[in-house]
Amino acid sequence: MYIKVNEAVKNIDALILPMASVLYGLEGYACKPANAHEGGRNVVYVCEKGGEAAAVLRIAFLQDRTREDFLGELEFVRYLFEHGGSVPDVVGSRQGNLLEEVAHDHHTFFICLFQKAAGKTLAENQYRYREGAPMTEYFFNCGKVLGKLHQLSKGYTPSRRRYGFHDKFNADSIEKRIPGSLPLLKEKMLDLLKALEELDKNREAYGIVHFDFNDGNYAIDFATGQITVYDFDNCCSCWYMFDVASLWTNGTGWIQFEPDAGKRRAFMDAYFKTALEGYKSETGLGDALLEKLHLFIQVNLMESIMDAFEVMRNNGEAPECNEALSYRIKCLEDDIPYLGFFHDIYACDEPFEHDKRTI
Known part of the structure; x- marks a missing residue:
């Protein structure tokens, strides 16, 4: 039975949080719930003492992950921290x-605690970067921090298996999650899986990745520009290019309201060149892998579409397509590259939205 975040918070606040506080020595801390998002699988608290945020407490309430899954994640994060990530x-x-x-x-709650990342998210800082520094510094640092994590992952030998991409994204899961009224979408997703089967899984190309790398999952120290990445809840074994495709996608928000497609393309070329320079300052990325960027942007789309339908299903809701989901589906069904960002489908006044479709 799926429990919505808001429903879970009520029970966890009253019953589980006091137990967690004892387990982790948080007596005397003010534990405030962080903003929940639709489809969330955890309740997260920011733990403050003396008015300063010191730690982040995460309590998982869904039964979709095992103890081994959680330990696989936490041991990887500890490894990254101990090796300079x-x-x-x-x-x-x-x-x-x-x-x-x-x-x-009759319900098991898994609990873990993390140090609080230094700084704020871009959203908390009204999407302003640090005063006096060019945005190119930020773009470079985004690539650099991701490259460092991937370089460390290439040297990591897990003691516990963390699930892999194909454990969650396969023919069976596509059939289960995607409504039968979208046969073309299913076909295109299966085509993507076939394309991935042809790719190498050597240590330089494939390892544990973040799988949700975006500016909502890292904090920035606006005094130094240092980026600290968190929320490895979705980390899994996958091609590093999945995260690199996310790095490309992250740049679209800076130019999404520009009506001229040529100017959008010029900005994205410059942005991604700078981000890649940061990435390559920490780890290798050959031209053969970079040529797969379009493929992995489509794989990112597939993941987001399947996740949207899974949330609806888990919430007991009938599947439906809003404008944003319809846009993603259209790009995948019609093989429109680069999120349609340079295509006629894109409208700068309603970025990444398309007419609703009936399912």
Whole structure:
């Protein structure tokens, strides 16, 4: 049974949070719920003491992940931190455990604690970068921090298996999640899976990736420009190019209201060149892999579409397409590259939206 975030918060606030506070020694801290998002799988609290945020407590309430899944994530994050990755460390419990679990009313809650990342998100800073510094510094640093994480991942040998891309994205999951009224979409997704089967999975191309790399999942120290990446909840074994495609996509927001497609393309070329320079300053990325950028932007689209339908299904809602989801589906069905950002489908007054479609 799927539990919505808002419903889970009520029970967790009253029953699970006090137990978690004891397990992690958080007595005397003010634990405030972070803003939840639709389809969330965790309840997150920012833990403050003396008015300063010190830690982030995460309580998972869905039963879609096992203890081994969580430990696979937390051990990877601890490895990244210990080897110089710009991530918050995992804080052990009073018993020295990276993960604790609490059972209540035949339901298991998995609990972990992280250091609070220094700085703020771009949204919290009204999408302004640090005063006096050019945006190219930010673009470079975005690539650099991701490149460092990938370089460390290339040297990581997990003691516990973290699930892989094809465990969640396969013919069976497409059939299960995508409505039968969208046969062309299913066909295009299966074509993407076939294209991926032809790619190498060597250590330089394939490893554990963040899988949700965007400006909502890292904080920026606006005094130094340092970026600290968090929320590895979706991390999995995949091609590094999946994250690199996310890096490209992240740039569209800076120019999405520009009516001239030529100017949008020129900006994206310059943005991505700078971001890649940052990325390559930390790890290798050959031309053969970069040639797959369009493919992995489409794979990003596939992931977002499947996630949208999964959330509806888990919420017990009938599948429907709003304007944003219709846009993504259109790009995938019609093989429109680069999110349609340079195509006639794109409208700068309603970025990444398309007429609703009936399912």
